[in-house]
Amino acid sequence: MFMKELIKQTLKLKNIPKIPRLINTYFDNVETNIPKSAILKGAMAAKKINMENMVTNTIPGEGQRINGGDYWIFDVEETESIVREMFGDYLLGQ
Numbered sequence: 001m002f003m004k005e006l007i008k009q010t011l012k013l014k015n016i017p018k019i020p021r022l023i024n025t026y027f028d029n030v031e032t033n034i035p036k037s038a039i040l041k042g043a044m045a046a047k048k049i050n051m052e053n054m055v056t057n058t059i060p061g062e063g064q065r066i067n068g069g070d071y072w073i074f075d076v077e078e079t080e081s082i083v084r085e086m087f088g089d090y091l092l093g094q
Contacts, residue, residue, distance in 0.1 A: 002056075003054070003056050004051055004054055004056065007046050007049060007051070008051060010022065010046070011046065011047055019043070023039075023040070023043060026039070027039075055086065057082055057086060059072070059074045059079050059082070060074065060075040060078035060079060060082070061073050061074035061075050061079075
């Protein structure tokens with residue numbers, strides 16, 4: 001539900017001018033191996049998303065504070081089960 005509402009709120013006309021600032025904030029605060037170009041491409045495609053067809057899920061795990069930073073420690077087995085259920089034969093790298 002969070003992602004659906006995030007996309008819905010971001011794409012409201014009054015929030016469109018704020019998108020560049022939101023993207024910069026994301027890049028300043030999130031460490032990922034996903035290339036910036038892929039993230040930007042996904043952000044640009046968001047306006048084409050039919051929210052009624054969107055399926056979301058939460059990666060199972062628990063929040064932990066480690067050395068002063070907040071981390072989500074995911075449950076590997078439960079996450080793999082959800083990924084198989086949601087994506088089946090569409091998994092990359094297999």
